Amino acid sequence: xxxxxNEGDPIADTAAPDGPxxxxxxxxxxxxxxxxxxxxxxxxxxVVGTGLAGGSAAATLxxxxxxxxxxxxxxxxxxxxxxxxxxxxxxxxxxxxxxxxVYRLFYDTVKGGDFRARESNVYRLASVSVNIIDQCVAQGVxxxxxxxxxxxNRSFGGTQVSRTFYARGQxxxxxxxxxxxxxxxxxxxxxxxxxxxxxxxxLIVVDGKARGIVVRDMVTGEITTEMADAVVLASGGxxxxxxxxxxxxxxxVTASWRAHRKGxxxxxxCYTQIHPTCIPESGTHQSKLTLMSESLRNDGxxxxxxxxxxxxxxxxxxxxxxxxxxxxxxxxFGNLVPRDIASRAAKNVCDEGRGVGPGGxxxxxxxxxxxxxxxxxxxxxxxxNLFEMYQRITGEDPYRTPMRIYPAVHYTxxxxxxxxxxxxxxxGLFVVGEANFSDHGANRLGASALMQGLGxxxxxxxxxxxxYLAAGPFEKIAEDHEDVVEARKxxxxxxxxxxxVDGDRTxxxxxxxxxxxxWEYCGMERTEEGLxxxxxxxxxxxxxxxQRVKVPGTxxxxxxxxxxxxxVADFFELAELMCIDALHRRESCGGHFRAESQxxxxxxxxxxxxxxxxxxxxxxxxxxKPTLHKEQLEFExxxxxxxxxx
Amino acid sequence: MDIQVRVWRQSxxxxxxxxxxxxxxxxxxDASFLxxxxxxxxxxxxxxxxxxxxxxxxxxxxxxxxxxVIDGVAHGPERATTTCQLHMxxxxxxxxxxxxxxxxxxxxxxxxxxxxxxxFDKIIQAGGYITAPTGAAPEAHATPxxxxxxxxxxxxxxxxxxxxxxxxxxxGSAMLFTAAKVAHLGLMPQGQPERDSRVIDMLQAQDDAGFxxxxxxxxxxxVCPKGIPLTLIxxxxxxxxxxxxxx
Numbered sequence: 001x002x003x004x005x006n007e008g009d010p011i012a013d014t015a016a017p018d019g020p021x022x023x024x025x026x027x028x029x030x031x032x033x034x035x036x037x038x039x040x041x042x043x044x045x046x047v048v049g050t051g052l053a054g055g056s057a058a059a060t061l062x063x064x065x066x067x068x069x070x071x072x073x074x075x076x077x078x079x080x081x082x083x084x085x086x087x088x089x090x091x092x093x094x095x096x097x098x099x100x101x102v103y104r105l106f107y108d109t110v111k112g113g114d115f116r117a118r119e120s121n122v123y124r125l126a127s128v129s130v131n132i133i134d135q136c137v138a139q140g141v142x143x144x145x146x147x148x149x150x151x152x153n154r155s156f157g158g159t160q161v162s163r164t165f166y167a168r169g170q171x172x173x174x175x176x177x178x179x180x181x182x183x184x185x186x187x188x189x190x191x192x193x194x195x196x197x198x199x200x201x202x203l204i205v206v207d208g209k210a211r212g213i214v215v216r217d218m219v220t221g222e223i224t225t226e227m228a229d230a231v232v233l234a235s236g237g238x239x240x241x242x243x244x245x246x247x248x249x250x251x252x253v254t255a256s257w258r259a260h261r262k263g264x265x266x267x268x269x270c271y272t273q274i275h276p277t278c279i280p281e282s283g284t285h286q287s288k289l290t291l292m293s294e295s296l297r298n299d300g301x302x303x304x305x306x307x308x309x310x311x312x313x314x315x316x317x318x319x320x321x322x323x324x325x326x327x328x329x330x331x332x333f334g335n336l337v338p339r340d341i342a343s344r345a346a347k348n349v350c351d352e353g354r355g356v357g358p359g360g361x362x363x364x365x366x367x368x369x370x371x372x373x374x375x376x377x378x379x380x381x382x383x384x385n386l387f388e389m390y391q392r393i394t395g396e397d398p399y400r401t402p403m404r405i406y407p408a409v410h411y412t413x414x415x416x417x418x419x420x421x422x423x424x425x426x427x428g429l430f431v432v433g434e435a436n437f438s439d440h441g442a443n444r445l446g447a448s449a450l451m452q453g454l455g456x457x458x459x460x461x462x463x464x465x466x467x468y469l470a471a472g473p474f475e476k477i478a479e480d481h482e483d484v485v486e487a488r489k490x491x492x493x494x495x496x497x498x499x500x501v502d503g504d505r506t507x508x509x510x511x512x513x514x515x516x517x518x519w520e521y522c523g524m525e526r527t528e529e530g531l532x533x534x535x536x537x538x539x540x541x542x543x544x545x546x547q548r549v550k551v552p553g554t555x556x557x558x559x560x561x562x563x564x565x566x567x568v569a570d571f572f573e574l575a576e577l578m579c580i581d582a583l584h585r586r587e588s589c590g591g592h593f594r595a596e597s598q599x600x601x602x603x604x605x606x607x608x609x610x611x612x613x614x615x616x617x618x619x620x621x622x623x624x625k626p627t628l629h630k631e632q633l634e635f636e637x638x639x640x641x642x643x644x645x646x
Numbered sequence: 647m648d649i650q651v652r653v654w655r656q657s658x659x660x661x662x663x664x665x666x667x668x669x670x671x672x673x674x675x676d677a678s679f680l681x682x683x684x685x686x687x688x689x690x691x692x693x694x695x696x697x698x699x700x701x702x703x704x705x706x707x708x709x710x711x712x713x714x715v716i717d718g719v720a721h722g723p724e725r726a727t728t729t730c731q732l733h734m735x736x737x738x739x740x741x742x743x744x745x746x747x748x749x750x751x752x753x754x755x756x757x758x759x760x761x762x763x764x765x766f767d768k769i770i771q772a773g774g775y776i777t778a779p780t781g782a783a784p785e786a787h788a789t790p791x792x793x794x795x796x797x798x799x800x801x802x803x804x805x806x807x808x809x810x811x812x813x814x815x816x817x818g819s820a821m822l823f824t825a826a827k828v829a830h831l832g833l834m835p836q837g838q839p840e841r842d843s844r845v846i847d848m849l850q851a852q853d854d855a856g857f858x859x860x861x862x863x864x865x866x867x868x869v870c871p872k873g874i875p876l877t878l879i880x881x882x883x884x885x886x887x888x889x890x891x892x893x
Contacts, residue, residue, distance in 0.1 A: 079711050133786045140776040140837050508688060558756060
């Protein structure tokens with residue numbers, strides 16, 4: 001027993017069939033109950049979020065005939081943050097004839113996740129990857145093509161094949177617009193009821209089943225209760241707990257956290273992906289960080305000066321005084337090592353005093369060789385928009401001087417625990433995309449988030465949700481049912497409480513401070529001492545928040561600070577759970593690096609005998625100890641080994 | 647650097663609205679325009695004033711949420727840039743900068759700099775898609791697409807739906823937005839079966855949503871953060887004439 005958590009019963013994923021992994025999904029599909037097409041229109045499904053997972057799910061469910069109610073906080077479903085994904089989407093098409101296969105994508109993903117993901121889920125993801133590309137091409141997604149008219153591919157980190165499909169540096173945008181357009185078609189047909197500028201603030205659970213949500217209309221402030229036969233959360237990740245991240249400013253954990261408080265277990269909250277190639281911070285005004293796509297590491301070479309404190313301009317540093325450290329330490333993968341490894345290597349060289357740029361927090365990503373080899377035009381065709389973006393933000397021209405990059409929080413592998421059917425521990429609550437924990441283990445490979453979001457939404461959820469809904473339509477719940485009224489009242493009370501504090505510190509100032517704590521103690525390197533300290537700091541800052549926060553205006557109007565305040569309040573609770581999870585996992589794996597657990601040459605050291613499980617956390621009461629439930633991971637196909645990219 | 651901003655303040659759609667002047671001091675030239683407004687808002691909150699409401703999200707120029715007319719130009723003085731990617735290094739110490747919302751009949755103001763752009767979604771609903779229900783897709787390589795067409799379609803598809811084109815147009819027309827989608831889908835072989843109905847229905851939806859007509863003023867393409875070319879409007883007109891003939 002610990003001072004910070006209790007240990008509960010183990011948990012198991014009972015939805016996945018056993019037997020040969022290649023046919024598990026086929027068998028699950030066959031065993032799933034079906035809903036007669038005539039009955040589907042009597043069933044209502046709520047989908048929260050309109051990114052790749054939510055957008056594709058809403059469109060597909062509506063096409064199948066269900067009545068869908070969709071919600072997003074942006075002013076249009078087209079703006080969800082999936083739109084910012086740059087580099088590409090993986091699929092095991094083997095169009096390059098380079099030895100790729102569904103099995104290899106499965107293998108790479110399990111290994112890339114440092115053996116902390118479920119084999120069944122990952123295999124299914126790899127097998128639907130090929131259908132995703134077909135689907136997107138049919139929708140008119142303008143993928144990059146070769147002169148023969150066939151699809152082009154490129155390589156991403158952690159793999160030795162070329163399986164990433166892309167649309168210049170805007171793959172997420174093009175895939176999302178495909179899903180958005182499919183959704184808009186269904187909205188036009190009256191099959192999806194779209195509610196933009198609406199935020200989910202509570203989950204409604206009746207008789208143990210998820211039956212609806214409480215939402216706030218962000219324009220009028222009106223609070224309403226929305227009922228359904230099932231609820232799907234596609235509300236994204238929680239990287240904004242760090243304040244500075246590559247997430248959009250509005251990304252938040254509230255939908256997931258509210259569900260967690262209502263009983264949904266939260267899986268592996270400490271697994272955070274710190275992306276190695278982001279534009280470094282430029283000052284205290286900084287409001288977010290911008291990613292430079294991993295695809296740049298195909299042609300860019302990462303280096304720092306060999307000598308500490310070398311302040312010469314990059315062009316003045318001769319070749320033999322440069323350390324291309326990724327190529328040196330990891331000769332077989334070179335600049336294309338997985339993200340967690342590249343990030344920590346950058347941190348290490350900066351910690352040694354060899355970082356470049358303001359504060360020594362940066363490394364070079366240099367395209368001089370690529371420009372010499374391929375010509376400026378070819379480099380521009382591949383990366384033009386990324387180079388432009390870099391120049392706009394920094395005022396420097398990457399064609400002439402190397403980019404300066406530094407790691408930043410980018411993605412969260414953790415999320416609500418789901419079984420093979422993507423159902424959470426609350427019946428009728430399904431979770432898709434980044435919001436769930438399921439497929440990436442302790443580290444996600446590049447170009448796999450788009451694959452997972454669309455795989456879940458287009459192909460997995462529509463089958464498994466049908467199996468649940470086959471038992472419906474469920475009894476109609478009246479708006480004055482006591483559980484509905486209670487959920488609604490709790491939202492109103494919370495809003496009043498936030499407005500009533502009327503203190504002397506802004507929401508952003510608290511969020512920034514919380515972010516500093518998380519980056520310092522729960523970022524790229526974690527220690528028992530640091531995490532313990534962080535928990536104390538978070539608790540006292542949270543207390544201060546509820547005494548000193550100042551939220552201007554009222555609840556009955558467009559009030560962006562009220563929205564932020566509610567999200568930050570939830571981030572405080574999540575932050576504490578992340579630190580507890582990181583504290584309990586006394587091993588290093590993927591994006592979770594515990595300084596106490598490293599090999600002689602500083603690589604992450606797993607302890608499979610003790611930690612080969614998913615940590616699924618149960619919410620206690622406010623301020624109480626969460627309970628840990630362990631889901632043991634079985635590896636029948638990919639046997640855990642020390643991940644080596646040397 | 648120290649500057650003054652004159653910001654459009656309008657408490658709700660019913661309010662008349664007015665320009666209000668604020669001093670913003672000690673701003674880093676590396677800050678983005680939105681970060682400058684963040685600094686202003688922090689000050690307004692602590693002074694007990696109402697902070698300026700503005701739309702923003704990704705802050706990396708791709709979501710299309712940010713929408714400000716800066717010194718009379720949609721997204722400000724830098725070409726091919728969204729407001730969130732505009733940095734203060736493009737202004738001078740002592741500048742007085744006007745900040746207003748998109749102004750167009752089809753985009754009513756909700757509050758301050760926030761406008762309602764749902765009319766754009768209505769245009770897409772009318773035909774801005776390829777009907778391809780999930781599961782029905784053939785193998786991706788079954789239909790090769792000439793690289794030239796795929797590249798052109800991609801260029802058109804980079805539209806972020808921000809609405810700057812409408813804000814800049816003297817007629818408040820959405821023609822560049824519609825033309826970009828018509829071109830993207832019309833250039834792909836998959837988009838051919840619905841090509842005629844798409845252009846007719848989208849133009850009708852555009853009129854119904856209250857956008858003005860196009861008179862080839864060309865202001866739209868000048869402010870477009872993604873540089874969507876004016877030639878796509880010519881392409882749309884040609885498609886429209888063909889579609890009417892085929893009807």
